[in-house]
Every structure is written in structure tokens, then in C-alpha cells.
Amino acid sequence: MPPSHTTPRPTYRDERVSVLLPLPLAGAYDYLVPPDLSVSLGDFVSVPLGKRDLKGVVWGNGSNEVDDKKLKNINGLLDIPPMSEDLRKLVDWTASYTLNPPGAVLRMSMSVPSALEPPKTRIGYLPGVSAVEDEGDSRIRMTEARRRVLAVLAEGPPRVAAELARSAGVSASVVRSMADAGLLKPVTLQQQLDMDLPDWERPRPILSPSQAEAAAALVAAVEKSVAAADDNGFSVVLLDGVTGSGKTEVYFEAIAATLAAGRQVLVLLPEIALTTQWLKRFTERFGARPLEWHSDLTGAERRLTWRAIVSGEASVVVGARSALFLPFPNLGLTVVDEEHDSSFKQDEGVCYNARDMAVVRARLGNFPIILSSATPSLETFVNVQSGRYKSLSLPERHGGASLPEIAAIDMRIEPMESQSWLAPALQEAVAHSLAAGEQVMLFLNRRGYAPLTLCRHCGHRFQCPNCTSWLVEHRLQRNLSCHHCGFSTPPPEECPACGTPETLAACGPGVERLAEEVAERFPQAHCEIMASDTMQSPTAAEALVRHMQNREIDILIGTQIMAKGHHFPYLTLVGVVDADLGLAGGDLRAAERTFQLLHQVSGRAGRAERPGRVLLQTYRPEDPVMEALVTGTRDEFLTAEAEERERHGMPPFGRLAALIISGNDYDEVERIARSLGRSCPVEEGVTVLGPAPAPLSILRGRHRWRLLLKARRDSNVRAILRSWLAGVRIRGNVRVQIDVDPYNFL
Ligand code: ADP
Ligand code: ZN
Numbered sequence: 001m002p003p004s005h006t007t008p009r010p011t012y013r014d015e016r017v018s019v020l021l022p023l024p025l026a027g028a029y030d031y032l033v034p035p036d037l038s039v040s041l042g043d044f045v046s047v048p049l050g051k052r053d054l055k056g057v058v059w060g061n062g063s064n065e066v067d068d069k070k071l072k073n074i075n076g077l078l079d080i081p082p083m084s085e086d087l088r089k090l091v092d093w094t095a096s097y098t099l100n101p102p103g104a105v106l107r108m109s110m111s112v113p114s115a116l117e118p119p120k121t122r123i124g125y126l127p128g129v130s131a132v133e134d135e136g137d138s139r140i141r142m143t144e145a146r147r148r149v150l151a152v153l154a155e156g157p158p159r160v161a162a163e164l165a166r167s168a169g170v171s172a173s174v175v176r177s178m179a180d181a182g183l184l185k186p187v188t189l190q191q192q193l194d195m196d197l198p199d200w201e202r203p204r205p206i207l208s209p210s211q212a213e214a215a216a217a218l219v220a221a222v223e224k225s226v227a228a229a230d231d232n233g234f235s236v237v238l239l240d241g242v243t244g245s246g247k248t249e250v251y252f253e254a255i256a257a258t259l260a261a262g263r264q265v266l267v268l269l270p271e272i273a274l275t276t277q278w279l280k281r282f283t284e285r286f287g288a289r290p291l292e293w294h295s296d297l298t299g300a301e302r303r304l305t306w307r308a309i310v311s312g313e314a315s316v317v318v319g320a321r322s323a324l325f326l327p328f329p330n331l332g333l334t335v336v337d338e339e340h341d342s343s344f345k346q347d348e349g350v351c352y353n354a355r356d357m358a359v360v361r362a363r364l365g366n367f368p369i370i371l372s373s374a375t376p377s378l379e380t381f382v383n384v385q386s387g388r389y390k391s392l393s394l395p396e397r398h399g400g401a402s403l404p405e406i407a408a409i410d411m412r413i414e415p416m417e418s419q420s421w422l423a424p425a426l427q428e429a430v431a432h433s434l435a436a437g438e439q440v441m442l443f444l445n446r447r448g449y450a451p452l453t454l455c456r457h458c459g460h461r462f463q464c465p466n467c468t469s470w471l472v473e474h475r476l477q478r479n480l481s482c483h484h485c486g487f488s489t490p491p492p493e494e495c496p497a498c499g500t501p502e503t504l505a506a507c508g509p510g511v512e513r514l515a516e517e518v519a520e521r522f523p524q525a526h527c528e529i530m531a532s533d534t535m536q537s538p539t540a541a542e543a544l545v546r547h548m549q550n551r552e553i554d555i556l557i558g559t560q561i562m563a564k565g566h567h568f569p570y571l572t573l574v575g576v577v578d579a580d581l582g583l584a585g586g587d588l589r590a591a592e593r594t595f596q597l598l599h600q601v602s603g604r605a606g607r608a609e610r611p612g613r614v615l616l617q618t619y620r621p622e623d624p625v626m627e628a629l630v631t632g633t634r635d636e637f638l639t640a641e642a643e644e645r646e647r648h649g650m651p652p653f654g655r656l657a658a659l660i661i662s663g664n665d666y667d668e669v670e671r672i673a674r675s676l677g678r679s680c681p682v683e684e685g686v687t688v689l690g691p692a693p694a695p696l697s698i699l700r701g702r703h704r705w706r707l708l709l710k711a712r713r714d715s716n717v718r719a720i721l722r723s724w725l726a727g728v729r730i731r732g733n734v735r736v737q738i739d740v741d742p743y744n745f746l
Pocket of ligand 1: 205206207208211241242243244245246247248249250398567
């Protein structure tokens with residue numbers, strides 16, 4: 001099948017069209033196509049808006065709402081391939097589903113304004129003619145500095161002035177004067193990504209029978225979609241396998257088949273440390289790096305990547321959730337790895353779930369999507385049970401490694417010393433592993449030294465000035481900081497409330513404090529911390545992983561950032577310091593999420609020949625989450641959890657939408673929240689909880705109230721929300737944020 005953009009697109013000439021702009025306007029605006037221009041659906045164009053010149057996308061027929069005489073002309077067509085039909089439909093679909101203006105969603109697809117400009121060129125230098133021919137010419141003074149510049153150029157490609165000066169260790173004026181004297185010749189440089197094409201025919205590992213079976217099914221889905229003339233190329237497959245079973249290896253086969261068919265591939269990964277190891281694996285398999293899409297890209301990388309994608313040159317892109325809205329003209333497969341991960345949900349701006357919208361994009365584009373996980377989300381689990389999604393399972397770890405043995409330590413009966421966070425049973429297990437020359441991972445999902453600091457004298461607690469949250473002490477960085485807004489302050493010498501010096505007390509452990517205890521108890525062991533704030537860069541993270549792999553680290557202490565992806569053959573013991581931590585909030589997904597996280601952490605133990613062991617420190621060993629982990633009964637746990645949700649009409653059996661009202665003025669926020677409460681929809685099967693102050697009642701200086709709409713699955717949540725909000729006037733800087741399918745209840 002040809003890529004969707006080559007199917008005939010209607011052409012507009014000398015008539016009105018609607019153009020969608022990447023702005024939160026109510027809809028697309030009409031423009032006139034001037035006689036000397038012809039445009040088609042999806043074309044990127046520049047148009048006037050007020051006094052400005054903006055860039056947008058030809059979206060459809062004109063609406064005829066604006067009088068012909070007031071209509072303005074399109075300024076011009078941009079030299080960029082058009083936006084594909086599946087993406088245009090996805091933009092409209094997402095806008096409608098999340099109750100956002102389509103332009104706000106389009107903005108996510110056009111997130112790199114500079115990519116719409118003609119590619120930038122820069123001036124680089126090569127050795128000039130006179131440098132080569134006139135070496136002996138006495139009119140040109142050849143200084144030592146100048147020689148160094150020429151020596152640098154002799155070795156490589158043309159360089160821009162600043163870079164040339166830096167490499168040669170000379171000042172910019174030396175380069176300039178050399179150019180003036182003809183010793184350097186200017187040339188125009190096009191910026192380019194160095195991009196190798198993945199080779200899908202490279203030798204692959206020999207797959208085990210169950211891996212081969214799963215891979216064949218995925219390849220068949222890809223081939224079917226390539227051959228599909230109509231709309232049966234779409235399918236959703238859950239690749240369900242324990243950690244280390246080879247899910248990545250298996251979906252690489254589907255990627256290879258997609259590349260062989262000349263189509264593009266998108267792989268979505270959770271935003272965390274995973275990417276490095278994944279890139280390495282991909283490069284080994286396909287002999288080239290894929291393009292990356294995440295928040296750390298530089299402006300130039302972002303621009304070049306966007307253009308490589310829209311032009312179809314980029315064949316594989318791996319990225320965080322925002323990569324879903326990139327302008328692939330020819331997408332043929334999406335993989336959502338760790339599909340259960342909550343980082344796919346965005347809960348600011350346009351609130352969308354990239355996993356769910358990825359399924360929508362695959363349906364609109366008529367191609368397969370693979371969801372991969374060892375701990376599928378309840379939503380996906382239910383979709384598999386009902387037959388909407390297919391499931392392929394990989395029951396064993398590759399190479400015969402067994403799954404770790406998981407046991408709970410009942411903290412209610414352990415004899416704990418004060419200011420100690422490691423139970424004697426866990427200490428003993430650590431000592432045992434160290435003695436055997438093996439590695440240990442201690443998991444505590446809390447950054448910093450202590451989650452709360454108070455004054456021993458007056459009881460004052462350190463709170464963020466902008467948020468309803470305690471300040472977390474970070475001893476390594478010597479500050480108290482807010483994990484919600486980033487506020488940070490050095491720890492004061494005396495209590496700001498009572499003025500007594502040196503009375504500050506840390507309450508509870510974070511990873512830094514745990515490291516202190518570990519250092520005291522196991523002074524011989526080399527211990528490191530792995531948390532997002534202790535690793536300042538991707539290279540630091542990489543180095544840490546390498547040290548762990550080389551067994552230079554005996555005990556690794558970390559937060560959820562170390563839960564995923566890593567393969568440490570000598571890691572045999574995982575200790576979970578506070579297994580109950582995630583259950584405390586008690587929101588809809590607390591149990592599910594805790595199970596997923598602890599299962600994933602557990603999966604780090606015993607990935608090779610040596611069997612692994614996991615100890616969970618818990619005050620509630622009888623909790624279904626702990627029991628499911630200990631007995632390895634994931635499906636029973638999910639089934640029970642699903643029944644519970646169904647009984648209460650909770651997602652995925654019912655629908656939720658949250659309304660978050662926020663603003664600088666408390667009274668105004670409360671007034672609008674209450675007025676929304678009074679005018680709430682009265683309908684069978686619909687209930688509204690609230691209004692009430694949000695648990696996080698102040699965030700970044702803004703007061704927050706919440707309402708939660710709960711509706712039956714078959715109700716039209718969008719229509720209900722629309723008419724509800726239409727009746728309420730919102731003023732000042734108050735904002736009402738709608739979060740359909742919320743994950744965050746704070
Ligand atoms: P998962 O994604 O399910 O956690 P991976 O695909 O990361 O599993 O595989 C775990 C480890 O086993 C990796 O180091 C991978 O290279 C290796 N592996 C998996 N399948 C095979 C295979 N068929 N041949 C060789 N190595 C394999
Ligand atoms: Zn704060």
C-alpha cells in the first residue's frame with residue numbers, strides 16, 4: 001500500500017480552504033487560495049493573522065462563515081512534505097477526546113517552529129588557494145597561530161570559524177584575518193544529522209521456540225497491514241513476558257519486517273533511564289542508531305530530527321510520549337514499551353495518554369501496534385480478556401534463568417533499632433550476598449536524605465512557600481527542595497520559627513539516608529546511589545550502569561529510575577525497603593502501580609545463572625499486592641482488581657474526568673469551583689464528587705480545587721463536560737483544566 005500521503009489529495013485553487021494554526025483557537029480559520037497557488041490537504045502554509053505571519057496546515061474545505069470580502073489570502077506554500085492524513089485525523093481525534101482546541105494539539109505536532117523555516121546554512125572554512133600555492137610568498141605572513149589553523153583543517157572537513165579557532169587554540173581574529181588574506185576559503189555548510197540507515201538484514205539472535213512463535217505472529221501482523229488494501233491492517237498486540245524473556249528481541253523482528261516494507265517505525269519508551277541501554281541493543285541489532293526524541297535534544301537536533309521525520313528519511317524514531325505527534329508520513333508500526341508506565345500520561349496542558357492515543361493513531365493509519373510489558377496495565381489486561389487486543393506471551397526468562405524468589409519481611413514483628421531502616425533479616429541477606437561476591441540492590445522510592453525536616457524544639461515543619469508539600473532534604477546538594485515546583489533553599493543554621501540553633505531533625509529515610517546506614521553497617525562494600533537528582537547527566541547514568549555491570553559496585557541504592565531495563569548478571573538480591581510506600585495515597589491505581597513497580601524492581605534480581613532473591617519490607621504482608629508478588633499470581637491479582645473496579649464502576653469499566661480549577665486568588669477559585677459544583681450534570685449514571693480543595697491545594701503559588709466526574713462507560717462524557725462548562729463563566733487568571741481518564745488525583 002502506498003503511504004497515506006500519496007493517496008490523491010483534493011487540490012484547492014482560487015477558492016477558500018480552512019487552515020489550522022498551532023494555537024488554542026476554537027477551530028481552523030478560512031483563507032483564500034490565491035490564483036497563482038494550488039494547495040492540498042495537509043500542506044504546510046504561511047498565512048496572515050492580524051499583523052503576524054503564521055504557519056499552519058491546510059485542514060479542509062472552507063466553512064463559509066466569514067464573508068468573502070474579509071477573507072485573506074494564503075501567503076505561500078512551505079517547502080515541507082505535507083502532514084499525513086492519519087496525523088491530521090489524530091489531531092482532531094485527540095482534541096475532541098481531551099476537550100482541547102485542535103490547534104492546541106496541532107502545536108504538539110509542530111513543536112519545532114524553526115523546522116518550518118528553510119534549513120539554515122553556515123559558513124565553514126577550507127584552506128584557501130594562497131595557503132596552498134603561496135607558502136613561499138613573502139607578502140603573506142605565516143605565523144605559528146596561522147599554521148596551527150591550517151594544520152587543523154588539513155585533517156578534516158570544513159569547520160566554522162568559532163570551532164576552528166577553538167580546535168587550533170587561537171583567537172577568532174586570527175581566523176578572520178586569514179580569511180581576509182585568502183588563506184582560508186569560505187564554503188557553505190548545510191547542517192545535517194549524521195544518520196545511518198538501519199540494516200534489517202543483519203544476523204539476528206537465534207530465537208527460542210516461544211520467542212520465534214511470538215515474532216512470527218508480529219511479523220505476520222506487519223505483513224498483513226502492508227498488504228491490506230482496506231482497513232484491516234490495524235491490530236493491537238500485547239507482548240506479555242516476564243522481564244528478561246526477550247520481548248525487545250522479539251519486537252525487533254517486527255521492526256525489521258516494517259523496515260523491509262519501507263515504512264517508518266515509532267518506539268515509545270517511558271521517559272527514564274531506559275533509553276541508553278535500548279539504543280545500544282538497537283544499534284547492535286540493526287547496525288545504526290535510531291533517531292531520538294526527548295526533552296534533552298538541542299534546538300538544532302530537534303529541528304533536524306523533525307525534518308528527517310517529515311521527509312521520510314528517518315526510518316526508526318525512539319522517544320518519550322511527545323514523539324507520538326511527530327509528522328511521520330509513512331508510519332507502519334508503533335511499539336509502546338513498558339506500556340503500563342504512567343509517564344505516558346501527560347497531565348498538564350493537553351492531558352492525553354500517549355499509549356491510548358498511539359492505539360488511535362495506529363487505527364487511523366491502519367497499521368499494527370505492539371504493547372510490551374511484564375506487568376500490563378489493567379486497561380490492557382481487560383482489553384485482552386475481552387478479545388479486543390491479542391496477546392502473545394513469553395513465559396520464560398531467556399537462557400533458562402529462573403524467576404527470583406520473593407518473600408515478605410513482616411515489619412510489625414521485626415526487632416528494629418531506632419533510626420534504622422534495614423530489618424535484621426534483610427541485613428543478614430545482604431551480608432550473605434556480599435560474602436558470595438554478588439551484588440545487592442536496595443530500593444527506596446524516595447529521593448534525597450529525608451522527606452520531612454522539623455525543628456526538635458518547636459515542631460516547625462519545613463514547607464514549600466509555593467506548594468502544599470514538605471521540603472525534602474538533599475544532603476549531598478546541601479539544600480531543602482520541593483519536588484513539585486523545584487523551589488530550593490540551603491538548610492538554615494537555626495529554626496526560622498523559634499530561632500533555636502541546630503535543632504533541625506530529619507524524619508524518615510530517603511536514599512541518601514539509607515546510604516548512610518549501609519555505609520555504617522557494611523563499611524567494606526562499595527555503595528552508590530542511583531536517583532534522578534544524583535545523576536546529573538545521561539553520561540553519569542551510563543557510567544553508573546557500567547560500574548555496576550563491571551561489579552565495581554557492591555550495593556546499589558536507588559529509586560524507581562533503577563527499576564527498569566537494566567541487566568546486571570551478578571545482582572542476586574533485591575531489598576525493597578518500604579514496599580508499602582506506593583499504597584499510601586490510596587488512589588484508583590495505587591495497588592496496580594505498586595504491583596507493577598515492585599514486580600519490575602524484583603525482576604532485576606537473578607537475571608543470569610545465579611538465582612535471585614527479593615525481600616519486601618512491609619507492614620501489611622496480607623495486602624493483595626504483597627501476596628500476589630510473593631506467590632507470583634499476577635493474573636489472579638489483576639482479575640480481582642478488575643472485579644473490584646467493575647463493582648465500583650471505575651475505569652476501565654466506567655469513565656472518569658477530573659476538573660482542576662486553579663488560580664492565584666483563593667476566593668475566586670473557590671467561587672468558580674462551587675459554581676461548577678452547583679451546576680453539575682444531573683443524569684442517570686453520572687455522579688460528581690467535589691468540589692473540594694485538591695490534596696495538593698497550592699501548586700506553584702496557585703490555589704487548586706477539584707471536581708471528579710464519574711460516568712458509566714456508555715455515557716457521552718464529552719458532551720456532558722461541554723454543556724457543563726458552557727454554563728460557567730470563568731474569569732481572571734482562573735483556569736479550569738480538564739483531565740479525561742486522569743492518573744493523577746493530587
Ligand atoms: P525483556 O525485554 O523481555 O526484558 P530482553 O529482550 O531485554 O528481555 O532480553 C533479556 C536479555 O536476554 C537480553 O540481554 C537479550 O539480549 C537476551 N536475549 C533474549 N533473547 C535472546 C536470544 N534469543 N538469543 C540471545 N540472547 C537473547
Ligand atoms: Zn513547591
